[in-house]
Amino acid sequence: MAKHTIVLIPGDGIGPEVSAATKRVLEAAGLQVEWVELPAGATAIEQGYDNVLPERTLAAIKAHKVAIKGPVTTPVGKGFKSVNVQLRQKLNLYAAVRPVRSLEGIKTRFDDVDIVIVRENTEGLYSGIENEVVPGVVTSLKVASEQACTRIARYAFRYATKRHHKKITVFHKANIMKLSDGLFLNCARRIWEDEYPNIEYEELIIDAGCMKLVQNPERFDVLLMENLYGDLVSDLCAGLVGGLGVVPGSNIGDDAAVFEAVHGSAPDIAGRGLANPLALIMSGVMMLNHIHEEKVADKIKKAYNSVIAEGKTLTRDLGGTASTGEFTDALIAKLS
Ligand code: NAI
Numbered sequence: 582m583a584k585h586t587i588v589l590i591p592g593d594g595i596g597p598e599v600s601a602a603t604k605r606v607l608e609a610a611g612l613q614v615e616w617v618e619l620p621a622g623a624t625a626i627e628q629g630y631d632n633v634l635p636e637r638t639l640a641a642i643k644a645h646k647v648a649i650k651g652p653v654t655t656p657v658g659k660g661f662k663s664v665n666v667q668l669r670q671k672l673n674l675y676a677a678v679r680p681v682r683s684l685e686g687i688k689t690r691f692d693d694v695d696i697v698i699v700r701e702n703t704e705g706l707y708s709g710i711e712n713e714v715v716p717g718v719v720t721s722l723k724v725a726s727e728q729a730c731t732r733i734a735r736y737a738f739r740y741a742t743k744r745h746h747k748k749i750t751v752f753h754k755a756n757i758m759k760l761s762d763g764l765f766l767n768c769a770r771r772i773w774e775d776e777y778p779n780i781e782y783e784e785l786i787i788d789a790g791c792m793k794l795v796q797n798p799e800r801f802d803v804l805l806m807e808n809l810y811g812d813l814v815s816d817l818c819a820g821l822v823g824g825l826g827v828v829p830g831s832n833i834g835d836d837a838a839v840f841e842a843v844h845g846s847a848p849d850i851a852g853r854g855l856a857n858p859l860a861l862i863m864s865g866v867m868m869l870n871h872i873h874e875e876k877v878a879d880k881i882k883k884a885y886n887s888v889i890a891e892g893k894t895l896t897r898d899l900g901g902t903a904s905t906g907e908f909t910d911a912l913i914a915k916l917s
Contacts, residue, residue, distance in 0.1 A: 582611070582612075582613045582874070583613065584613040584614065584615060585612070585613065585614045585615070585647070585872055585874075586614070586615045586617060586645045587614055587615075587616060587617070587645065587647050587648065587649060587868070587872075588616075588617045588618075588619060588638070588641045588642050588645050588647065588648035588649075589604065589616045589617065589618045589619075589648070589649055589650075590618075590619060590620065590621045590638065590648060590649070590650040590651060590653075591618065591620070591624065591651045592621065592622055592624065592650060592651025592652050592653045592846060593622040593623045593624050593651070593652065593653045593654040593846040593851075594652060594654055594845070594846025594847050594848050594851040595651070595652070595846060595847045595850060595851045595852075595856035596622075596624075596650075596651025596652050596653065596846055597624075597651065598851075598852070598854065598856050598858070598905050599651055599842070599856050599857075599858040599860070599861040599862075599905065600649070600650075600651040600861060602858035602861070602862065602905055602906070602908075602909040603649065603858060603861045603862050603864075603865045604616065605909055605913065606858075606862050606865065606881060606909060606912055606913060606916075607865050607869070607877070607881070609913045609916055610877045610880050610881050610884075610916050611877055611880070612869065612874060612877050617641050617645060619635070619637060619638040619641055620635065620638065621633065621634050621635070621638050621650070621653055621664050621668070622653030622654055622664050622846075623653070623654050624653075625638070633653075633661050633664050633667075634664050634667050634668060634671075639668075639671060639672070642668075642672060642837050642839065643672065643836070643837060646836065646837045646838070647837070647838055647839075647840075647868060647871065647872060648837070648838075648839045648840070649839070649840045649841070649861070649864065649865055649868055650668075650839055650840065650841040651841070651846075651861065652841065652842065652844060652845045652846040652847070653665065653846060654845070654846045654848065662709055665841075666707050666709065668832070668839060669702045669703060669832055669839075670703055672832075672834055672836070672837045672839070673703065673834045673835065673836065674702055674703075674832035674833060674834040674837065674838065674839055675701065675702050675703050675729065675732055675733060675736070675833070675834055676699060676700070676701075676702060676733060676736045676737075676740075676832070676833045676834075677698070677699070677700040677701075677702045677811060677815075677830060677831070677832050677833075678697060678698070678699055678700075678740065678830065678831045678833060678867075679697065679698040679700070679811075679815050679818075679828060679829070679830040679831075679843055680696070680697045680698075680828075680829065680867075681694060681695075681696045681697070681698065681815075681818040681819060681821065681822055681828055682694060682695050682696075682822060683695070683822050684822065684823065684827060684886065684889050684890075685886065685889065685890045686889040686890040686891065686892045687822065687823040687827065687889060687899060689821060689822055689823055690821070691798050691799060691821055691822075693799050694798045694799060694818075694821050694822050695799075695802070696798060696801050696802065696803075696804060696818055697740070697744075697746065697802070697803045697804070698803075698804045698806070698811055698814060698815050698818060699733065699736065699737040699740060699803060699804065699805045699806075699811075700733075700806060700807075700808060700810075700811020700812065700815065701729060701730070701733040701765075701806070701807045701808050701811065702733075702808060702811075702832055703729055703808070704724040704725060704726060704729050704807075704808060705723055705724065705725065705761075705807040705808030705809050706721055706722075706723045706808065706809045707808045707809065708722055708723070708724040710722035710724070723758065723761050724761075725760075725761040725762070725764045725765055725807070726764075727764060727768060730764055730765045730767075730768035730769070730807075731768045731771070731772065733805070734768050734769040734771075734772040734773075734805065735772050735776070736833075737749055737769075737803060737805040738772055738773065738776060738777040738780060739777075740803070741777075741780055741802075741803045742777060742780065746780075746802050746803045747780065747781055747802055748780065748781035748782070748783065748801075748802040748803065749769075749773070749780055749781070749782055749783070749802070749803045749804075749805055750783040750784070750785055750790070750801055750802070750803070750804050750805070751765070751766060751769045751782075751783070751784045751785070751804075751805045751806065752785055752786075752787040752790045752804060752805075752806040752810050752814065753765060753766050753784060753785075753786065753787060753806070753807075753810075754786060754787050754788075754810075755786075756786055761807075762807065765806075765807050766784060769782075769784075769805060770782070770784075787806070787810055787814075790814075791814070791817060794814070794817060794818065794821070795817070795821070798818070798821050804818075815828070815830070815843045816843065819843055819844075823898075823899060824898050824899070825842070825843055825844035825845075825860060825898075826844070826856075826857030826859055826860055826896060826898040826899060827857070827859055827860055827863070827899075828842065828843040828844070828860055828863075829842055829843070829860050829861070829863035829864035829866070829867055830842060830843050830864055830867075831864065831867050831868070831871070833871075838868070838871055840864040840865065840867055840868040840871070841861070841864055842860035842861045842863075842864050843860065844860055854904040854905050854906060855896065855897055855904065855905065856896070856905050857896040857897075857898050857899065857905070857908065858896075858905050858908065858909055859885060859889075859896075859908070862881065862885060862912070863885070865881070866878045866881050866882055869881070880916055880917070881912075881916070883915070884912050884913075884915035884916045884917075885912050885915075887915045888908070888911050888912050888915055893911075894907060894908055894911035895908070896908050
């Protein structure tokens with residue numbers, strides 16, 4: 582097996598705990614890897630960098646093309662611009678891909694959820710262009726470009742085709758945001774008609790779409806949407822399969838990819854060994870498939886499926902009492 586060089590960003594809050602667990606699992610499964618560990622977020626400032634996204638971290642991801650990242654904290658209503666948004670924009674990681682699947686052993690209202698969210702990751706309301714027009718009146722600009730909308734639509738259809746998904750549903754609000762969401766919709770429709778007419782295609786206004794999601798998630802396959810909707814719907818879908826502790830993600834661009842869980846830095850449980858590392862471990866599995874280490878990926882997947890199905894060693898979010906470390910040990914013990 583070739584040795585891989587992978588950038589590891591532990592992140593803030595529970596980030597160092599879940600990334601240490603992920604590192605242990607990937608190594609125990611046999612991945613030959615040299616980690617380039619670099620900070621981002623509040624941790625970068627604590628370590629003496631003058632920026633939450635140090636140039637060195639960005640340069641390392643550009644050089645090595647693959648990174649796995651713990652969550653980073655973003656201050657609410659004030660302070661620095663989100664590290665995640667900066668990372669996605671600066672590295673042009675235009676597609677966030679988040680598979681949400683039911684796991685045997687995790688009891689929820691639904692048994693057979695198998696949804697992949699494809700979220701446009703570079704524009705929309707995340708452009709960060711906000712303005713105080715006069716005191717007491719502010720605007721926030723939603724940006725949609727034909728280039729980015731077409732790019733994400735083509736990505737979603739290509740992804741669906743490669744992985745044998747049958748249907749793409751676009752969530753939108755083009756009845757209100759006629760220009761921006763209208764453009765998103767037109768681009769998706771055009772790619773469907775011109776390039777992938779064999780995939781089933783559906784458009785839903787997002788409010789009704791959310792209702793259908795919580796009533797009957799099994800009817801959905803791939804969901805395509807713009808940035809903010811993708812953010813919100815990801816957490817909603819996580820709730821259908823057991824919560825944020827079990828939903829992985831990736832941010833994919835043409836030149837680099839950064840793998841990270843959907844969840845945040847969970848300051849309410851940070852530093853106490855309570856975090857579920859599975860979402861980041863699953864993101865690690867996505868990363869392994871991306872770098873063509875499918876055998877190692879499968880080994881880890883089998884091991885976590887087995888630990889979860891047994892139900893003896895689960896973290897608190899899944900109804901168990903195991904610590905982050907105990908869950909990780911149980912998973913490693915199942916690797917074979
Ligand atoms: P959060 O996802 O950090 O936490 C929401 C709830 O889920 C909390 O009760 C938390 O304890 C629980 N939770 C999350 N991950 C868990 C895990 N692995 N195991 C067990 N429980 C888990 O969302 P919140 O509290 O809204 O945001 C906290 C911070 O994280 C904010 O600064 C936010 O900006 C940041 N954030 C960062 C993200 C990233 O770096 N990709 C993504 C989302 C939020």
